[in-house]
Amino acid sequence: MADGWIEDRGVANGEAAGDAIAGSPHVCRAAQRSRALPRLLGKLLRFATLMFAVSFVTFLLVSSSPIDPVQANVGQTAYATMTPERRVQLAERWDVGTPVWERYTAWLGDALQGDLGESLRFNAPVVEVVGERFGNSVALLAVSWLLSGVIGFALGVAAGVTRGSLFDRVVRGWCYVLAATPAFWLALVALMVFAVYLGWFPLGFSIPIGASAEVSLATRLHHMVLPALVLSMTGIANVALHTREKTCDVMASPYVRLARARGEGTWAVAVRHGLRNLVLPALTLQFAQVSEIFGGSVLVEQVFSYPGLGQAAVTAGLGGDAPLLVGIALASAALVFAGNALANVLYGVVDPRMRGELTHGA
Amino acid sequence: MAGEDHAAARHLDAERHHHHTHAGSSQHPGGHHLLTVEHLSVSFRMYDPAASFFAARHVEQPVIRDLSISVHAGEIVAVVGASGSGKTLLADAILGLNEPNARVTGSIWFDGVRCDARGVERLRGHGISLVPQSVDHLDPLMPVGEQVVGACGHGHAGREERARRRERARQLFAAYGLPEETMRSYPHELSGGMARRVLLMCALMDDPRVIVADEPTPGLDLELAAHALDDLRTFANAGGGVLLITHDIELALHVADRIAVFREGTVVEETAAANFASPDLLEHPFSRALWHAMPEHGFAAVGGSAGACAAQGGDAR
Structure with missing residues (x-):
């Protein structure tokens, strides 16, 4: 706003300068609308480059892994008792001898036609495997994501507004402990306490062992509660501490001082001015949290034997199943990209200062 | 205190009472000052900044000591002191906006009534209003019209109050020469001059008796600043009192009726601007x-x- 003040010096009566400035945003907005199409194209180009890079790097990593996919997938005993012809046959099927760039171009050619290949480990098309696993994971991920966001935000705002109080100190202490706790350890402790000692929740899996796919929603939810809670815990600390810091900033800001000078109470100010100004950082955090939650799910699903995308990623990685791993990497990269793109659009909705600047940052 | 004893008293310009001398426009309607601050001291409890990090103990750091000042109806009193000498803390104390680690002692009289801490807080926006320094004091994410209207409470009464204040805000925007569309603008879309007027309107919206203006014209040269303060002059002429906090003695002499010279946390002299002749x-x-x-x-x-x-x-x- 500094230029606003300077503007005033030059013009004896502030009005003329004021009107000129007030008019300019509308002009800008119109100009920005005409640039919307190139911006969208740029975004798509960036998305394509990202997908290309992720798939290439994943291929490279899998091929430089020391794991022999045939041994890893067939099993030691079967491999030892196998005839040499059979071994050669399997090695051919797993593309063991083919150089990486050759395999990659072959995969890329298929992928561009919409065929992401076959998962060697699951003996099914990658799209099918990823789709099924994603279906299992999506509820878990979404619930943990929302829980960590909502609980973290509420705790952060409450602690920030009551800064220095006992409540604030308890929340902060709890968050520090939580932030320092590895997700897999927390998952193990939760399993021991709630599944083994107390017996409140099942030990793992998304449905009872041996049950067919048709189980009730309640049973599925029962299996999901513990992993979802553990997964959200790691996010809560992060969100709450960041939100608290931001809340302290807002509550110490000049506009809150003016609002208080006009007789508004602390909580009234927090609701009227605080939330409005906290939505933006909260959105940023919440969408950055997508990748955190996704990363955490790999560990948590492993501990709970939950047949989700995270567990499939571990299986694919350890089994040298390049097509499946690439498929999972692409799906998660697309998810995070979509989250960030959505956050960018929402910034513009929330903050009038950012309208028409959506291309900055991905 | 606050002068019931000189109820109908008339003072000559330079005549001294209550630590201060008067200006021609200073009035005592009802026989008392509009706002009187007596023996105000503000100190902060903090870790001793002089000691080493680990050995630091809590110390009381005095910032304002034994400060007295009065605002009469119809006048602008300028508190003039160097930047960073703690003048803003005077505004904070009058508005009861104290930091949690601040210790505030002294008495504040508003319109002849002595106020305790809660009383001071009740006066915020209901008698005493703040005109702050810069556009930073506007919420960047709220249209300025809504900010001028301010908080209105909830329920049926809240809606009625909102309608009333909206109407008043519209009148204020018209009176200060801002088009009605400006109400939907955001602070970053305003020029400095417009922002200043919006901040003043925020204060006037609450129909104050006293306005505390904290460096309301930063970065303006004398002529423009004096011009920008015309609105405060109008407010004072209508019977209000203005406490103008500034570092600019020239500006103060230009617009104020009386000058309070602020130095090292206290007012060393409170006198008519004319005495600076x-x-x-x-x-x-x-x-x-x-x-x-x-x-x-x-x-x-x-x-x-x-x-x-x-x-x-x-x-x-």
Whole structure:
């Protein structure tokens, strides 16, 4: 706003300068609308480059892994008792001898036609495997994501507004402990306490062992509660501490001082001015949290034997199943990209200062 | 205190009472000052900044000590002091906006009534209003019209209050020459001049008796600043009182009726602006040093640089 003040010096009566400035945003907005199409194209180009890079790097990593996919997938005993012809046959099927760039171009050619290949480990098309696993994971991920966001935000705002109080100190202490706790350890402790000692929740899996796919929603939810809670815990600390810091900033800001000078109470100010100004950082955090939650799910699903995308990623990685791993990497990269793109659009909705600047940052 | 004893008293311009002398426009309607601050002290409880990090103990750091000042109906009183000398804390104390680690003592009288801490808080927006320094004091994410309207409460009564205040805001925007569309603008879309008027409207919306204006014209030269303060003059002429906090002695002499010279956390002299015509009319050596330090009196200073800031350097003869 500094230029606003300077503007005033030059013009004896502030009005003329004021009107000129007030008019300019509308002009800008119109100009920005005409640039919307190139911006969208740029975004798509960036998305394509990202997908290309992720798939290439994943291929490279899998091929430089020391794991022999045939041994890893067939099993030691079967491999030892196998005839040499059979071994050669399997090695051919797993593309063991083919150089990486050759395999990659072959995969890329298929992928561009919409065929992401076959998962060697699951003996099914990658799209099918990823789709099924994603279906299992999506509820878990979404619930943990929302829980960590909502609980973290509420705790952060409450602690920030009551800064220095006992409540604030308890929340902060709890968050520090939580932030320092590895997700897999927390998952193990939760399993021991709630599944083994107390017996409140099942030990793992998304449905009872041996049950067919048709189980009730309640049973599925029962299996999901513990992993979802553990997964959200790691996010809560992060969100709450960041939100608290931001809340302290807002509550110490000049506009809150003016609002208080006009007789508004602390909580009234927090609701009227605080939330409005906290939505933006909260959105940023919440969408950055997508990748955190996704990363955490790999560990948590492993501990709970939950047949989700995270567990499939571990299986694919350890089994040298390049097509499946690439498929999972692409799906998660697309998810995070979509989250960030959505956050960018929402910034513009929330903050009038950012309208028409959506291309900055991905 | 607050002068029931001189209820119908009339004072000559330079006559002294209650630590201060009067200006022509100073009035005592109802026989008391609009706002009186007596023996105000503000100190902060903090870790001793002089000690080493681990050995630091809590100490009381005094910032304002034994400060007294009065605002009459119909006048602008300028508190003039160097930047960073704690003037804003005076505004905070009057508005009851104290930091949790602040210790505030002294008494505040509003319209003849002595206020305790809660009383001071109740006066915020209901008698005393703040006109702050810059556009930073507007919420960047709220249209300015809604900010001028302010909080209205909830329920049926809240809706009625909102309608009433919306109407009043519309009148204010018209009165201050801002088009009605401006109500939907965001602070970053305003020019400096518009932002200043919006901030003033925020104060006027609450129909105050006293306005505390904290450096309301930063970065403006004397002529523009004085022009920008015309609105405060109008408010004072209509019977309100203005406490203008500034570092600019020239601006203060231009627009204020009385000057309170602020130095090292206290008001050393509270006198009619007219008394700055000659150093002989000023009582405190620091006020005289301030007079000598002004450009038209030849910068005869103290310290090295001009203005109120320079005179902070020490008492000059």
